[in-house]
Amino acid sequence: MAPIRPQPIHLEGTTLEGGGQLLRIALGLSSLTNKPITITNIRGKRSGGGGLKAQHLTSMLWLGQASNARIGGAGLKSKEVTFTPNTLPALHSDIAAGHVSIGQSTPGSINLVLQAVLPYLLFCGAREPVRLRITGGTNVSNSPSYDYVEQVLFPMLAVVGIPLITSTCHSRGWSTGSTRLGSATFTITPLTTTLPAFDLRDRGRIESVRATVLAPRDTEQDFRDNLDLMFEKRQSRIFGDTSDPQIDITFEPSHHEKRYYLLLVATTSTGIKLGRDWLYDGGVRAGKTTQIVPNIVRKVSDDLIAEIEHGGCVDEWMRDQLVVFQALAEGASQVDGGRRDDRPLEPSLHARTGMWVAEKVLGVEFGDEGACEGVRFVPESGEWRKEELVTKAVETLQLS
Numbered sequence: 001m002a003p004i005r006p007q008p009i010h011l012e013g014t015t016l017e018g019g020g021q022l023l024r025i026a027l028g029l030s031s032l033t034n035k036p037i038t039i040t041n042i043r044g045k046r047s048g049g050g051g052l053k054a055q056h057l058t059s060m061l062w063l064g065q066a067s068n069a070r071i072g073g074a075g076l077k078s079k080e081v082t083f084t085p086n087t088l089p090a091l092h093s094d095i096a097a098g099h100v101s102i103g104q105s106t107p108g109s110i111n112l113v114l115q116a117v118l119p120y121l122l123f124c125g126a127r128e129p130v131r132l133r134i135t136g137g138t139n140v141s142n143s144p145s146y147d148y149v150e151q152v153l154f155p156m157l158a159v160v161g162i163p164l165i166t167s168t169c170h171s172r173g174w175s176t177g178s179t180r181l182g183s184a185t186f187t188i189t190p191l192t193t194t195l196p197a198f199d200l201r202d203r204g205r206i207e208s209v210r211a212t213v214l215a216p217r218d219t220e221q222d223f224r225d226n227l228d229l230m231f232e233k234r235q236s237r238i239f240g241d242t243s244d245p246q247i248d249i250t251f252e253p254s255h256h257e258k259r260y261y262l263l264l265v266a267t268t269s270t271g272i273k274l275g276r277d278w279l280y281d282g283g284v285r286a287g288k289t290t291q292i293v294p295n296i297v298r299k300v301s302d303d304l305i306a307e308i309e310h311g312g313c314v315d316e317w318m319r320d321q322l323v324v325f326q327a328l329a330e331g332a333s334q335v336d337g338g339r340r341d342d343r344p345l346e347p348s349l350h351a352r353t354g355m356w357v358a359e360k361v362l363g364v365e366f367g368d369e370g371a372c373e374g375v376r377f378v379p380e381s382g383e384w385r386k387e388e389l390v391t392k393a394v395e396t397l398q399l400s
């Protein structure tokens, strides 16, 4: 009897955020679970006609290769894709050899490609660490920066039980100033057992803040002065009654008069990291630059204080990233996203989009306060949740 091919799960690309996040999470989960998907109206809520950008296409082709998928509609600007994985033979040879390289010819965000492939690499059942090299942009608008990923995402993933991912930035790639390609390598240790449920509800006190500045060399002193002043004026709002707060400022020249970036990361007594940043996208006109540095420092510190004052354990971006791991974990994971005016803060549209995709592909449910009973994905066998095992058993019987 011929194998029964399940119908692809249909995901309408204009749902909620209606951008690339939907596609990345859907492809990651599809390639892990072997469930075929069809996405229509890809990035249908984005201006410029939507469809696949290079960064999305690159991620899809790599996941397709890794999961041995048939892909219909893979092309730049494509608005409809059908992705049918077939995870046999089990492990792609590059992953088994521990070296994966993903190239891009434009500075599409390295960290969004990483976001697309990370769940697969962590849960694919590989036994040895994988060195993943990606070419593209390290500092790109509307995406996680290399610095955020290294200082917030990886430590926070370690807090929830994922072996610490380490990284090396070989060269910076920028979407501002003149565009420039860069590259980074991430060393990822795949999970060998299920990811236990995690509980992110104990925020603790803010003990330290690290400021990372990338900017034209001649602005270093200006940044240091503005940051010192800001920390002095806003000490009680940032650190509360912590008696000896640690402050650390690092500066790296950005080698272009139009490239300014600031990241502030607060670390708490329970190891939680909250980050906010800005890759400056305002005008830079000769003779009119005096307000740029104070504006950047004010905006990023306002944003960090908002993250601190909600009292939760994740900043907005981190909450977006955890959705997929909550869905794959074993048991009920809790993530406190904070409160405002005595009400829980709504997850962002990006996070709600991820939740919707996980609900469609895995059948999980997310509660109003961010809790989710995960499917207990087992890396080595690719098995998950009892109902699925029953379905697999029935399919096997029908095949024999």
Ligand SMILES: Nc1ncnc2c1ncn2[C@@H]1O[C@H](COP(=O)(O)OP(=O)(O)OP(=O)(O)O)[C@@H](O)[C@H]1O
Residues within 6 Å of the ligand: 017, 018, 019, 020, 021, 022, 043, 046, 112, 141, 142, 143, 144, 145, 148, 277, 316, 317, 318, 320, 321, 350
């Ligand atoms: N400043 C930031 N720091 C960390 N993460 C960020 C930041 N800005 C955006 N993100 C994350 O980047 C992702 C952006 O997803 P989104 O779908 O908007 O981007 P995209 O793939 O470039 O697609 P599109 O072009 O359709 O917007 C989300 O996961 C969001 O959490």
